[in-house]
Amino acid sequence: MFDALSEKLELAWRKLRGQDKITETNIQEALREVRRALLDADVNLQVVKQFIEDVREAALGSEVILGVTPDQQFIKIVHDELVKVMGEANVPIAQAEQSPTIVLMAGLQGSGKTTTCAKLALYLRKQGKKSLMVAGDIYRPAAIDQLKTLGQQIQIPVFDLGKADPVEIARQGVETARQQGYDYVILDTAGRLQIDLEMMAELERIKAAVQPHEILLVVDAMIGQEAASLTRAFHERLGITGAILTKLDGDTRGGAALSIRQVSGQPIKFIGVGEKVEALDPFYPDRMASRILGMGDILSLVEKAQEEIDLGDAASMAEKMMTAQFDFTDFLKQMRLIKRMGSLAGLLRLMPGMGKISEEQLQKGQDQLARAEAMINSMTPEERRNPDLLARSVSRKRRVARGSGHKLEDVSRLVSDFQRMRDMMRNMGMGGGFPGRGWGLPGRDPSWRGRSAASPSRQQPSPKPGKGGSKKGGSNRGFGSK
Numbered sequence: 001m002f003d004a005l006s007e008k009l010e011l012a013w014r015k016l017r018g019q020d021k022i023t024e025t026n027i028q029e030a031l032r033e034v035r036r037a038l039l040d041a042d043v044n045l046q047v048v049k050q051f052i053e054d055v056r057e058a059a060l061g062s063e064v065i066l067g068v069t070p071d072q073q074f075i076k077i078v079h080d081e082l083v084k085v086m087g088e089a090n091v092p093i094a095q096a097e098q099s100p101t102i103v104l105m106a107g108l109q110g111s112g113k114t115t116t117c118a119k120l121a122l123y124l125r126k127q128g129k130k131s132l133m134v135a136g137d138i139y140r141p142a143a144i145d146q147l148k149t150l151g152q153q154i155q156i157p158v159f160d161l162g163k164a165d166p167v168e169i170a171r172q173g174v175e176t177a178r179q180q181g182y183d184y185v186i187l188d189t190a191g192r193l194q195i196d197l198e199m200m201a202e203l204e205r206i207k208a209a210v211q212p213h214e215i216l217l218v219v220d221a222m223i224g225q226e227a228a229s230l231t232r233a234f235h236e237r238l239g240i241t242g243a244i245l246t247k248l249d250g251d252t253r254g255g256a257a258l259s260i261r262q263v264s265g266q267p268i269k270f271i272g273v274g275e276k277v278e279a280l281d282p283f284y285p286d287r288m289a290s291r292i293l294g295m296g297d298i299l300s301l302v303e304k305a306q307e308e309i310d311l312g313d314a315a316s317m318a319e320k321m322m323t324a325q326f327d328f329t330d331f332l333k334q335m336r337l338i339k340r341m342g343s344l345a346g347l348l349r350l351m352p353g354m355g356k357i358s359e360e361q362l363q364k365g366q367d368q369l370a371r372a373e374a375m376i377n378s379m380t381p382e383e384r385r386n387p388d389l390l391a392r393s394v395s396r397k398r399r400v401a402r403g404s405g406h407k408l409e410d411v412s413r414l415v416s417d418f419q420r421m422r423d424m425m426r427n428m429g430m431g432g433g434f435p436g437r438g439w440g441l442p443g444r445d446p447s448w449r450g451r452s453a454a455s456p457s458r459q460q461p462s463p464k465p466g467k468g469g470s471k472k473g474g475s476n477r478g479f480g481s482k
């Protein structure tokens with residue numbers, strides 16, 4: 001799901017990639033792409049306008065984060081704003097002080113009300129709560145049977161009075177639940193093709209009669225743009241307390257999720273993700289934001305980078321790289337940092353576009369790093385500081401090979417790769433192509449970091465900004481990757 005939206009947004013990130021920081025100018029275009037993507041995804045225009053303004057403000061006011069690139073940082077900002085629009089945290093279903101908690105389902109025809117009654121009852125049972133479902137749709141011929149069948153399937157009782165007055169059915173259903181000690185009573189109601197006044201009036205009467213604790217608007221995610229006006233109409237008449245967004249498993253464009261909260265101020269509480277009765281999940285704004293952005297889990301990468309990277313360490317590493325003093329000891333540090341941040345496989349999966357990397361490729365990369373580490377561990381401290389010692393001496397290389405259980409040519413390749421990379425850094429006057437590059441780790445782009453607000457005292461006269469850092473394909477150039 002949300003594929004269309006995330007593909008569009010991918011463009012926005014791409015435009016920021018290779019830039020060295022977020023500025024008024026380069027953000028213009030990225031914002032335009034975000035705007036277009038959201039509109040294409042059927043997000044309501046008003047919602048989009050407000051959203052873009054919020055993102056612009058947040059982006060321009062943001063501090064550079066060490067170890068992540070501007071596009072990654074921008075994604076994080078957009079993500080955080082999405083989370084804000086959708087309501088920060090999950091809001092659980094109401095629980096009345098005195099049982100039963102009365103839940104009224106409302107929504108258009110076919111939005112999933114009846115199915116969701118059963119899903120909710122099942123969900124609540126897993127929380128140890130007993131529910132009674134009430135068949136309040138007397139208009140559609142098979143509606144009562146549909147609810148009963150679902151009830152049998154999950155062994156949840158259904159209260160019905162056949163084709164009686166829906167208000168009376170609701171009243172008696174609630175009364176029965178009260179007498180029989182149910183925790184929840186879930187009222188199914190009739191849907192209509194359009195938001196018609198009669199249906200609203202009936203819902204209002206039911207509301208007045210039973211005073212529900214929870215009025216949940218069931219919205220089919222596929223209605224996109226329409227979600228805004230639908231939500232408004234129901235909220236004005238009925239005062240909804242929340243929403244359930246259904247059919248998110250289908251090929252939807254996701255816009256509805258953004259509109260509901262914005263328009264009503266009420267949270268989405270659950271999402272329907274399939275036809276089966278088990279297919280109901282609590283709604284988490286942050287997860288939904290990640291899904292909309294389709295960026296794997298790049299946000300946790302940014303957060304990890306924020307947490308894990310020792311700022312001082314990163315800055316001195318950058319200095320070393322600029323003066324090409326980077327040695328095997330630093331390399332080892334970098335690798336340990338990668339390890340601390342989780343497995344290489346895990347890390348790569350967090351990267352946009354890396355989701356499809358094969359298990360085999362991942363394993364290979366991981367093995368290569370492990371091999372390099374083993375070899376470096378077999379070096380003397382002197383050799384680590386001065387890789388040229390190894391380059392000049394076959395017997396040293398042979399010792400390292402033996403000590404680490406590798407072949408002589410493995411060690412030779414590690415050393416020559418390392419030297420080549422260091423020469424390259426020296427030539428550019430700055431870092432490039434060492435492990436960690438392209439993974440958003442320190443050293444990715446020292447010129448950017450050099451200007452970081454977090455280390456003003458370490459500012460360097462920035463050498464040819466971005467050159468090494470923006471070249472494509474560098475991340476494949478690590479040790480032993482030939």
Ligand SMILES: Nc1nc2c(ncn2[C@@H]2O[C@H](COP(=O)(O)OP(=O)(O)OP(=O)(O)O)[C@@H](O)[C@H]2O)c(=O)[nH]1
Pocket residue numbers: 107108109110111112113114115116137140143189190191192246247248249250271272273274275279
């Ligand atoms: N794929 C998918 N299908 C769903 C979901 N929720 C409901 N459906 C399907 O949508 C169709 C309509 O669901 P109902 O529960 O009958 O909808 P309703 O709102 O009660 O419809 P009316 O009673 O006619 O107003 C059924 O075929 C359900 O199986 C969902 O989350 N995912």
Ligand SMILES: [Mg+2]
Pocket residue numbers: 113114115137143188189190191
């Ligand atoms: Mg129904």
